[in-house]
Amino acid sequence: TTTFDDSIFADRESEVRSYSRGWPTVFTTAKGSWLTDINGRRYLDFFGGAGALNYGHNNPAFKRALIDYLENDGITHGLDMNTVAKGEFLQSFTDRILLPRDLDYKVQFPGPTGTNAVESALKLARKVTGRTSIINFTNAFHGMTLGSLSVTGNSMKRAGAGIPLVHATPMPFDNYFDGVVEDFSWFERVLDDSGSGLNRPAAVIVETVQGEGGVNVARPEWLRALADLCTSRDILLIVDDVQMGCGRTGPFFSFEVAGIQPDIITLSKSIGGYGLPMALTLFKRELDVWEPGEHNGTFRGNNPAFVTAKAAVDTYWSDDTLEKETVAKGELIHQAFAGLCDQYPGISTRGRGMAQGLVFEDADKAGKVCSQAFDNGLLAETAGPSDEVVKLLPPLTTTTEELEQGLEILATATRDAVG
């Protein structure tokens, strides 16, 4: 154990911090699916860095690659230079991720984090089409900078910026009306009606499963209908895979479940592999209309992150083992949650792969579950419009035993909150 004066956090760190408030301790080290605090207590991490830790903390293969790189004085800051680390990542990403899926996309390094990928996607769509507005969805989350916040469907989060933001028109996400919206024919009518006041947008931006929005799952047929709408009306389709990409739902890209090919894809969080900042914007070749310098940033293309990102791709995506395990473990979580739903009225569950949510009647109950889980050694966060959903994003490398252990803690906490 370590002696440490934790009053520095309350005294010095802005109130804007959020996750740390729910977990009243100070963490020191982490390995696999476990975090340890200054008192030597261990916690199962089902928060998973909000999706940035799909391969666990301090993954041994990635750590080795990073240490070797640094010991050989590998470049840490290279900006846009051609470096071996960047080239090797691009080669692995091409060979193991893009080509096997028949996806021929150009790769942009838009900045260090998810919101940078979203900003560049929105800018590119506007530049390519010459149009300005964007269609987004109810409960969407795309980031905290002005453009990505404009397409985020959460008034509380938007309030931090003041209004108005960039022009975005929200549409109902799949199941927003309990499954009533089956297709987009109503939207096509509005779009084609010059009296509707709706301008043709540059792009539609969508998550296949809304993470922050409360683990809202879009059906494959809904995604296909959306992709068809975009094709028929010449609107670009952006899939924001920042949280659900890198295998979270099973396949590397979450949209693979629908067999669609978005025009633009955003990736971040787990793409760096080791919890290091990294973001990618992918787009179809013909959309590469960027001029040099039109979207830059000092910390884009982080070389140590290229090293761990390559290690992640090489270690986990040379075959479909991880995908199959993720689907099986997702089913295990789903079964456990479905069991709780049978036992206690007023709760429900939804999710895909290892992104699973347990939906409570209100934030109070969901919050109680998370705080009791913390007391019993498990980290999980809440999501959804009023924080009424307990959202699980455990590392995909979490063992079945660890999953069962964590689910047991959640079952007890649920019983105490609603039983």
Ligand code: PMP
């Ligand atoms: N898009 C999605 C779908 C996200 O879940 C997030 C982060 N939760 C972002 C974008 C923004 O990423 P970042 O926080 O790295 O800017």
